[in-house]
Amino acid sequence: MAGADVRVPGTTLVPDAAARERDDARWMEAALTLAREAGARGEVPVGAVIVKDGVAVGRGGNAPIAHDDPTAHAEISALRDAARRLGNYRLPGCTLYVTLEPCAMCVGACLHARVSRIVFGASDPKTGACGSVIDLPAEPRLNHHATVTGGVAAPECGALLSEFFAARR
Secondary structure (H helix, E strand, O other): OOOOOOOOOOOOOOOOHHHHHHHHHHHHHHHHHHHHHHHOOOOOOOOOEEEEEEEEEEEEEEEEHHHHHOOOOOOHHHHHHHHHOOOOOOOOOOEEEEEEEEEEOHHHHHHHHHOOEEEEOOOOOOOOOOOOOEEEOOOOOOOOEEEEEEEHHHHHHHHHHHHHHOOOO
């Protein structure tokens, strides 16, 4: 969204696409840190951060194996953390940063939570629900839509996943 106001912590509002790109890169790096931690625990290395007004309000890393829970994706953990911290199951004005394109379950949860924006790193041609397989945020029949930006730090996000799976073969 060129020309949109973007809050960069420690500065005034900046109406500039370059500022948004810098902010996206910064928060994706935070998500990558969580993804690396998940990978070190033996989970598929996916990390997620929820940001509102320039502040991280939710964090999560993949944990389905550790929790014996198929819903313990990084995005769901970050949504739960943000909802607890903000005291509301609705998260308008929030942006989800996640290292891998979210699946249908995670996009559905974002839409129910009224997340405003979804930013992801690597595309997921097998289960991606932000355009790779289906595009739920743009589905006109749904009652909420989110803006989607894909490909932020895609080489780093993709390499992390490739290295993880290569080590298991």
